[in-house]
Amino acid sequence: MKTLSLTARISLLFAVAASLVLLSTGYLLTRVVDAHFKEVDRHELSGKLELIENLFKHAASPEQFDLLSQQLDDALVGHPGLAVAVTDATGRIRFATPGADFPRTLLQNCQTPSAACTYGSLQQWKRAGISYRGMAVSIAAGSGTPYTVAVAQDIEHHEIFMNTFRSVLAVAIALAALATASLGWIVTRWGLSPLRQVTDTVAGISAERLADRLPAKGLPAEIKPLATAFNAMLARLDDSFRRLSEFSSNIAHELRTPISNLMTQTQVALSSARDKDAYKEVLYSSLEEYERMAQMVGDMLYLAQTDNRLLKPGLEKVDLAHEIQDLFDYFEAWAEEHAVSLIQTGSATVSGDRLMLRRALSNLISNAIRHTPPGQTVRVSLGRHGDTVTVSVENPGTEIPAEHLPRLFDRFYRVDPARQRKGDGAGLGLAIVKSIVEAHGGSITVMSDDQKTRFQIALPASAK
Known part of the structure; x- marks a missing residue:
C-alpha cells in the first residue's frame, strides 16, 4: 500500500476539517432558517386566531352570529393556503374553508383542557401530499357559547425552499471542501519548500562532502532545529571519518616499521652464513618486534571491546x-x-x-x-x-x-x-x-x- 505524501495528508486534513466546519455551519443554518419559518407561521396563525376570536366575541345576538360566516370569509380573502375550521362543544363543524382537513385530535384536544390547545402550540401534518402547520384554541362567543377554532397554513412553499436550500448548501460544502483541499495542497507545497531544499542538500552530502553544512539562516523556526541537529551530526561524522582515516594511516605506519625491521633483519641473516650466536641474536631482535606488534594488536582489541561495551567492569x-x-x-x-x-x-x-x-x-x-x-x-x-x-x-x-x-x-x-x-x-x-x-x-x-x-x-x- 502506497503511503501518502505529507502534502497529500495535510491537504486531506484541511479538506476534512473544512468539511466538518461547513457541515456544522450548514446544520446550524438549516435549523435557524427552519426555526424562522416556524416563527413566521406561528405569528401568522396567532394573528388569524386573534381576529377570529375578536369576531366571535362581538357576536352576542343570533343575528350577529349568522353574519359570522360572511365575516370570516371576508377576513380570509387574500390568504391562499390558509384553512380555518370552527366546531362547537359537540364537535359539529360550524364553519370551514375549502380544504380544511384538520386532524381530529387537534380539534378534540380543545374540547377539554390541554397543553396542546394554547396559543403558540404548533402541530404539523400532511394531507394528500401537502404539508400543513396549524394550531387550535378554545374561544367563547359573545353569548358565552364555547367553540374550538383551528387554523392551518400550507407550508409546501417552505419545504420547497428548505429542500432547495439543503441541496445548494450540500453542493457549496462539497465545492468548498474541494477548493480547501486544492488550496491546502498549494499552500502546503509552498510551505514545505524549505524542507525540500534541506532534503536536496542532504541528498548531495557524501563521505567526500562531510564538510558541507545545511544553511540554517532563513529557515522556518520548525525546521531550524532539524538543520542545527543535522549539522551537529555532520560535524560528528566528519570528525569520526577524519579520526578513522588517521587511525588507518597510523595503523599502517605502526605496523610498517616492525614489519620492515623484521624483513631487513631476515634478509641480512639470509645474505650470508652465520654462526649460531648470530642467528640467535637475530631471533631475539625479531622477538622484540613481534612482542611490540602483539602488544599493539592486544591494545587495539581491548579498545574495540570497550568501544562495543563488551568489557563490563566488576563491582x-x-x-x-x-x-x-x-x-x-x-x-x-x-x-x-x-x-x-x-x-x-x-x-x-x-x-x-x-x-x-x-x-x-x-x-x-x-x-x-x-x-x-x-x-x-x-x-x-x-x-x-x-x-x-x-x-x-x-x-x-x-x-x-x-x-x-x-x-x-x-x-x-x-x-x-x-x-x-x-x-x-x-x-x-x-x-x-x-x-x-x-x-x-x-x-x-x-x-x-x-x-x-x-x-x-x-x-x-x-x-x-
Whole structure:
C-alpha cells in the first residue's frame, strides 16, 4: 500500500476539517432558517386566531352570529393556503374553508383542557401530499357559547425552499471542501519548500562532502532545529571519518616499521652464513618486534571491546592507595634508572574492576615517569569530594601546547611524532586509560603549563 505524501495528508486534513466546519455551519443554518419559518407561521396563525376570536366575541345576538360566516370569509380573502375550521362543544363543524382537513385530535384536544390547545402550540401534518402547520384554541362567543377554532397554513412553499436550500448548501460544502483541499495542497507545497531544499542538500552530502553544512539562516523556526541537529551530526561524522582515516594511516605506519625491521633483519641473516650466536641474536631482535606488534594488536582489541561495551567492569571495592603503592614497587627499578622519585598522598576507595583500574593507573604512572626529567618527582594524589573520588598524576616537564591537550586521548596521537623514541609504545596508552575510566562512569582531564603536567581522574566514590 502506497503511503501518502505529507502534502497529500495535510491537504486531506484541511479538506476534512473544512468539511466538518461547513457541515456544522450548514446544520446550524438549516435549523435557524427552519426555526424562522416556524416563527413566521406561528405569528401568522396567532394573528388569524386573534381576529377570529375578536369576531366571535362581538357576536352576542343570533343575528350577529349568522353574519359570522360572511365575516370570516371576508377576513380570509387574500390568504391562499390558509384553512380555518370552527366546531362547537359537540364537535359539529360550524364553519370551514375549502380544504380544511384538520386532524381530529387537534380539534378534540380543545374540547377539554390541554397543553396542546394554547396559543403558540404548533402541530404539523400532511394531507394528500401537502404539508400543513396549524394550531387550535378554545374561544367563547359573545353569548358565552364555547367553540374550538383551528387554523392551518400550507407550508409546501417552505419545504420547497428548505429542500432547495439543503441541496445548494450540500453542493457549496462539497465545492468548498474541494477548493480547501486544492488550496491546502498549494499552500502546503509552498510551505514545505524549505524542507525540500534541506532534503536536496542532504541528498548531495557524501563521505567526500562531510564538510558541507545545511544553511540554517532563513529557515522556518520548525525546521531550524532539524538543520542545527543535522549539522551537529555532520560535524560528528566528519570528525569520526577524519579520526578513522588517521587511525588507518597510523595503523599502517605502526605496523610498517616492525614489519620492515623484521624483513631487513631476515634478509641480512639470509645474505650470508652465520654462526649460531648470530642467528640467535637475530631471533631475539625479531622477538622484540613481534612482542611490540602483539602488544599493539592486544591494545587495539581491548579498545574495540570497550568501544562495543563488551568489557563490563566488576563491582568489587578497590583500595586505590594500595594499588598505587604496588605499582610504585613495580616501577621502582625503572624510576631509579631514570633518577625519578615517586610519591603518593591521600587514600580513597571506589567500586570497580581492580585489574582495569590498575591498568589505567599503570599507563598514567609509566607515562609520567617517561616524561619526567632526571632528578624530579612524579606525584600521585588521592582525594574525595562528596560522591567523587579524584586521582591526580602529576609530573614536571616540558609544557604540552594547549592545542594538543584535547587530542591526547586519541589513538596513535603524539604531540611530536618525529620525536618518538623506541619503547614509547604505539600511542594507545592514554586512549585505553580514557576508555577504562568512562567504563567506570568517570571522566579524565589534563592540564599542562611550563612547570608541570597533570592528569586527573574523577570516579564515583564507593559507598562506605
